[in-house]
Amino acid sequence: MVASGEGVTTIQAWYMNDTNEDQRLPHHCNPEEYVSLEKLSELGVLYWHLNADDYENDEEFNKIRESRGYTYSDLITCCPDKLPNYEAKIQSFFEEHIHSDEEIRFCLEGSGYFDVRDLNDRWIRIWVKKGDMIVLPAGIYHRFTLDSDNYIMALRLFVGEPVWTPHNRPQDDHPARLDYIKAFTKEAEPVEAQ
Template sequence: MYATSNLRLSTLFPSYCSFLPFFLRENTHTHTHTHTHTHREREREREFLEMESSFQDGKEEVIQAWYMDDSEEDQRLPHHREPKEYVPLEKLKELGVISWRLNGGDHETDEDLKKIREARGYTYTDICEVCPEKLSNYEAKIKSFFEEHLHTDEEIRYCLEGSGYFDVRDSDERWIRVAVKKGGMIVLPAGIYHRFTLDSSNYIKALRLFVGEPVWTPYNRPHDELPARKEYIEAFVKKEEVGSNAVKAH
């Protein structure tokens, strides 16, 4: 059980990684000495597993995903294929993209958000409003947001107001558009190529979160030599390719 969920849990909860040795080892010589600690860590694991399934009710109402068409029309349009081809949120998780639905209320007093921050080690937050009236150098920044790029750390956004599109690539290089509305929280893993744009509402207010001091540096594609990109490929792209090949073989 623990071995098969190792990658999934460490992706969902980075701080959980430090506890994995307690769950993975079997050592009869240390059972007495570690019994109390092991019990405590198993309780911690149970809490993390519960959190993984928490904040899911009604998530599709604030987060949806679909494969994009190849049109070069206005980037703010939905760009559905014909017929529409939606992507299950479980598919996004296989690509390392995780999400939750929160209440979209006061983020400073939100207990659910607090639990996520503590579990994932998010110590820094700020608020970013993206719209022509609030964002300086609006046109230049919108253009830069929509350039395909990656970061060497996670990109975490909690939508407080408005809406927007996060585009990510699957293992076959196809664009998936992820629409996020008020109450939706999304985490893009380090090393994933992605881009962002507003939708036709032209407004989003989002809480940005970070582990430690924020580093917002974008690395426009191609930057395949970066360690973060190589680690992402190993953790998600190759895994996805193996799974797809296994399905085709059957």
């Protein structure tokens, strides 16, 4: 995992409580349980803090794009007056799902929450803000919602042509999920009997 941008790390992550409060609230446990960048890395989540004001000319951003093969990008703005069918879209983004490919988002303005499941099936809430770039690995159960400010503008990046298809849970037999489990669980190999 990389945290950069003049040494600034702004991302915050924590285990979520299990209440039915508004999805846009922080949902901290009591007491609060924060999650480190190292823990996110163990789940395959990558993070960088970059220059959101001049990203087209940011050398680090361009190196990441090139080294990871991100050849396609577009902008999405999520807020009530910019996203058609806003409430329905926000609810659909919040459905637990996986993708066959990585999900890459670079927050240029505003903020929002990406929730990911840890290997014990607990939700971790990741609060992305301006300058945060996050990569969720293919096959990780996740969802997205805005926070109470109801605004984010993000650059979406893809390897090749964009694939928008979410596969809602359960997807435990999906090839991307099986690959994810194999890559990120530390289960011991069975020992052969002697």
